[in-house]
Amino acid sequence: MATIIAFVSQKGGVGKSTMSRALAREAAAGGLKTKIADLDTQQGTCVDWHRTRLHAGYKPEVAAEAFQSAEKALGAAAQYDLLIIDAPARTSRGTLEIARVADLVVQPTGASVDDLRPAVREFHALVKEGIPKTKLTFALNHIGTPAEEAEARAYIAEAGYAVLNGCLLERPAYRKAQNTGHSITETNYAGLNAKADALIQALIDKVQTNG
């Protein structure tokens, strides 16, 4: 059975697709048979990115496919070592279905209270439905300063949830890289690549700790 890692959020633009792509890229480079299940059929951002990457001929190839529902995506899991679920920008019964079988549910979030407060409420809802807190983790994105990161970490800890070590900084270079089919670990800046790589490594470490 594949390891299933899901990126969920009630909001768009928090980094679900960004982190899905980076994880998929690193997993593919590591030799894992990996697929991104893009559940946002209305936008299909990962599928579009996959097409751009294929067209550009970047290696390693990263597979992405649109699925109409969580059930259909999960049904394909057995064919892969790692199934990465890029969920739509809304939570629903489908989110719960995913959380029940996923090895790890990652909710990317910015550091503002407008991002954090509703994000915590989403995890509260999953816990209320019986999802163990150990499966749930936040990942910080769009971070401006170390102080901002520290404050967000303290807030999440106070709410009772884990947050991955490392974070993604608010940098146009990440957007530019993805515009051309690269992942955030493949920008033109070694420091930004290392920062992104550290976050993905923290994610993988978290899965191994849980496993």
Next chain:
Amino acid sequence: MADLSKLKRRSTLGEPPPAAEASRNLDAPEHAPIPPAPSFALMTSEPSSARHVTPHDGRSARRTGRTLQFATRVSPDFDERLRAIAKRDGLLLVEVLERALDAYEAEKIAGGA
């Protein structure tokens, strides 16, 4: 000079919401209802045959099509309840309305209506 580094700075984020404030989005159907075609019925008293006509003016040419103006008259009580919920849950007014509509449709589906 005194070393204050061990004193915590007051957070600007406030306290996180308690478990009792869990989101209710997990009750929502997996697929969001497809929004109906833009209708001007709520803003006009024109007969139905005159509705669904897209006005062609400067504003319509500029607009992105992502949102449209939605105006209607409501009772003071409705307005107060809507705003109170939005404030309590940190939502926009439109987000409360969207969720209310989702809940209504989910209830109709569950009830087989």
